[in-house]
Amino acid sequence: MARETWATRVGFILAAVGSAVGLGNIWRFPWVTAENGGSAFLLVYLVVVVAVGVPGLLGEFVIGRRAGRNPVGALRSLSGSRAWGVVGALSVVTGLALLSFYSVVGGWILRYFVDSVAGVVGSQPAYFADPGAHFGAIAFGPEAVGYHLAFLLLTAIIVLAGVRRGIEVGTMVMMPAVVLLLAALAVWASTRPGAGGGYAFLLRFDLDTVVRNLPSVLGPAAGQALFTLSVGAGTMITYASYLGENRSLPFDATVIATLNTGVGVLAGLVVFPLLFSLGVDPGGIEAGEGALFVGLAGAFAQIPGGTLVAAGLFAVVTLAALSSSISMLEIPVSFVVDEFDVPRRRAVAGIFALVAVSGTVTALRPSIFGFVAGTLVDVLLTTGLIAFLLFVGWVLGREALAEYESGAGALARRVGPAWLLAAGGALPLFLSFSLLTSLGLQAQLGFWGTVAAAVAVAAAAFAGLRRPESMV
Numbered sequence: 001m002a003r004e005t006w007a008t009r010v011g012f013i014l015a016a017v018g019s020a021v022g023l024g025n026i027w028r029f030p031w032v033t034a035e036n037g038g039s040a041f042l043l044v045y046l047v048v049v050v051a052v053g054v055p056g057l058l059g060e061f062v063i064g065r066r067a068g069r070n071p072v073g074a075l076r077s078l079s080g081s082r083a084w085g086v087v088g089a090l091s092v093v094t095g096l097a098l099l100s101f102y103s104v105v106g107g108w109i110l111r112y113f114v115d116s117v118a119g120v121v122g123s124q125p126a127y128f129a130d131p132g133a134h135f136g137a138i139a140f141g142p143e144a145v146g147y148h149l150a151f152l153l154l155t156a157i158i159v160l161a162g163v164r165r166g167i168e169v170g171t172m173v174m175m176p177a178v179v180l181l182l183a184a185l186a187v188w189a190s191t192r193p194g195a196g197g198g199y200a201f202l203l204r205f206d207l208d209t210v211v212r213n214l215p216s217v218l219g220p221a222a223g224q225a226l227f228t229l230s231v232g233a234g235t236m237i238t239y240a241s242y243l244g245e246n247r248s249l250p251f252d253a254t255v256i257a258t259l260n261t262g263v264g265v266l267a268g269l270v271v272f273p274l275l276f277s278l279g280v281d282p283g284g285i286e287a288g289e290g291a292l293f294v295g296l297a298g299a300f301a302q303i304p305g306g307t308l309v310a311a312g313l314f315a316v317v318t319l320a321a322l323s324s325s326i327s328m329l330e331i332p333v334s335f336v337v338d339e340f341d342v343p344r345r346r347a348v349a350g351i352f353a354l355v356a357v358s359g360t361v362t363a364l365r366p367s368i369f370g371f372v373a374g375t376l377v378d379v380l381l382t383t384g385l386i387a388f389l390l391f392v393g394w395v396l397g398r399e400a401l402a403e404y405e406s407g408a409g410a411l412a413r414r415v416g417p418a419w420l421l422a423a424g425g426a427l428p429l430f431l432s433f434s435l436l437t438s439l440g441l442q443a444q445l446g447f448w449g450t451v452a453a454a455v456a457v458a459a460a461a462f463a464g465l466r467r468p469e470s471m472v
Contacts, residue, residue, distance in 0.1 A: 003068065003338075004163040005244035011168035012243060013255055015327070018171035019235050020260040021178065022324025023105055024228035026317050029264040032224050036217050038201040038272075042265075044214065045221040049229065049261055052222065052427055056231040056385050057253040058404065059392045059423050064240025065249065066396070066403045070334040071234035074241065079395050087387050091234025094380040095331030096351075098233060100358040101373040102328060103155070106321040107147030107363070108139065110154075112293060113318050116311035124307055131297035144363040149356055155325040156352045159333055162344060163242050167326055174319040181316040182266045185309070189273040198272030202265075219442075222434040223378050229260055232381035235327045237388070238334050249404060250412035263320075270313070274299055329355070375438070382435040386428045393424020429458045 006012040033041050067074035072092065076085030112127065119125035127134040138144060158170045189195060226232050240249075278299050296313070300306035329351060336347040362369040392400045401420050405413050433454035436442070442450040 003242070005242050006168055007164045008168075009247060009252075011164075011172055012239065013252055013259075014175045015167050015171045016230075016236060016239050016252070016256045017259045017263075018175050018320075018323030019230040019239065019327035020228055020256060020324075021175065021263045022228075022230075022320045023102065023109075023317070024224065024230075024324070025260065025264040026182075026267045026320050029224065029228065029267055032220055033202065033268060036220050039204045041217050041221060042202060042268075044217050045224055046261065048218075048221045048225040049257055052430060053225045053229040053231060054253050054257045055419055055422055055427055056226070056389065057229060057236055057257060058249055058419060059385075059389050059400075060231060060234070060236035061240040061249045061253060062392060062396070062400050062403045063388060064237035065243045065246075066399065068241050070241065070338045071237045071331070072335050073338050074237055075391060078399075079391070084391065084395070087391075088234070090380065090384055090387065091237070092332045092335050094233040094377075094384055095235070095328050096355060096358065097372055097376055097380060099152075099155075099325060099328040099355050101362050101369055101377070102321070102325055103152040103355065103359045104144060104148045104363045104369060105373075106151035106155075106318075106325055107144060107149075108135075108293065109314055109317045109321055110151050111138065111143075111147045112297075113311065113314035116307060116314050119307040120311055124301075125297075125310065127293070127297045128301040128306075131294045131301070135293045135297075140363060140366050140369070142364075145360050148359045148363045151321070151325070152352060152355060152359060154322060155329050156348050158322070158326045159329045160345060160348045167330065170326065171323050174323045178316050178320050178323070179263065179266070181312055181319075182263065182270060185312060185316070186266055186269040186273075188309070189270050189277070192273060192277035194277040194279070195273035197276035198274070199269070201276065202268045202272050219434055219437040222431070223382075223438065226381045226385060227377075228264060229257060230324070230327060232383075232385035232388070233328070234331050234384065234388075238331050239327065241334070246407040248408045248412060249406075250408050250415075271296065278302055378438045379435065382431050382438070386431045386435070389423045389428050389431075393420060393428075425458075429454060432457045 006015070033045075063071075063074050063078065067078050069077060070088075070091075072085050072088035075088035076082060078084075112125075115125040115127060119128075158166045160166060161169075189198075230236065274296070297310070300310040303309060329348070332351045333344065333347045336342050336350065337344055342350075362372055396403075397420070400423075401416050404416050404419065408416070433451060436450050436454055436457070441453060445453060
């Protein structure tokens with residue numbers, strides 16, 4: 001069957017931004033920033049986005065456009081090796097794992113949005129009275145399963161419509177709406193008394209704090225960058241495989257990373273001024289899956305018209321969550337459609353049924369949810385991006401550089417060789433360090449011991465994958 005392509009360049013960019021701009025920006029970014037020192041974390045995060053995130057995006061774009069296939073088919077066809085096809089299958093596993101917890105969180109957001117809208121037209125939302133107890137009561141259990149299925153159904157309906165009529169049209173509506181609603185909330189938050197403290201917390205540059213906390217902040221910053229940029233799961237390989245023309249991949253990657261980071265900072269400009277205006281210490285809010293629902297829900301209860309503001313914020317987060325979840329579902333769907341020539345309708349139905357079951361398990365078992373949303377996803381995303389970068393640098397080599405340069409401008413072409421060398425060396429080394437840190441190795445070996453271990457792991461990978469004739 002004929003493979004779909006994006007109708008417009010703007011559609012592709014907004015779809016990729018939509019994949020990146022989701023719960024990672026609005027749900028996770030504020031509390032991770034608060035947990036890691038505010039501006040100190042923000043600075044390190046921005047450096048990681050530029051130095052690792054953009055090159056990682058480019059790596060996935062190059063693979064996807066070069067092959068015109070899903071991650072499994074792309075790595076297998078470009079390498080001529082079934083082993084690389086197995087590595088590509090990791091993306092399908094990652095997409096399923098992501099969606100298995102993401103749809104549960106999406107269900108929470110959908111519920112809070114519905115409750116907020118009901119509060120606008122009726123009595124105040126139930127979560128106003130005791131936000132912590134309310135979230136604890138509804139986060140897991142049969143009701144959480146119901147909202148998980150409702151959110152997953154909305155995601156499946158969009159993906160079922162296809163690339164152009166579903167994903168592209170959906171994100172072209174949702175992403176501008178997210179930005180406009182967030183901007184309106186940020187303007188409103190700036191008028192609150194004490195908002196200046198929130199701006200200082202988020203934006204003040206403190207070099208001493210950065211240097212002092214760098215080892216502890218680096219891991220969370222890297223994890224946040226990968227999560228919010230949607231790299232490592234094969235999403236961007238899948239989306240780039242639908243490109244029907246040659247255009248500047250470096251330009252597209254830079255625009256996507258810039259817009260994604262901008263939305264994350266914009267979310268911070270809503271959350272932190274609001275919390276400071278109410279005398280709430282962001283660092284005192286318990287970090288984790290309930291931070292948005294407990295911390296901000298309590299804040300809304302103290303504001304005149306808080307129910308309406310809450311409805312607006314949860315509308316933003318619902319749209320952002322959907323724009324990301326459709327990209328997660330598209331990974332296994334594109335795999336089934338491409339590799340088994342299954343009609344999209346059947347592929348969507350089958351994957352929906354599978355995630356409905358796996359998501360139900362995470363919605364019923366908090367311990368499983370915590371493992372999937374934390375350790376499992378962090379390991380899968382980091383491992384996936386390491387594999388993609390090694391593939392670009394050590395398997396594709398000059399072919400990757402040729403694809404990178406196709407449609408690129410003069411400036412982008414000049415930095416192409418440096419990008420390829422970084423993709424095959426420095427970036428996998430950095431990501432190996434981040435992976436070992438996330439697994440707790442730094443607590444046992446210390447910073448430099450973990451660096452040495454990362455060098456050893458990366459060297460072993462390079463030795464096994466090296467193909468001299470493919471290198472620049």
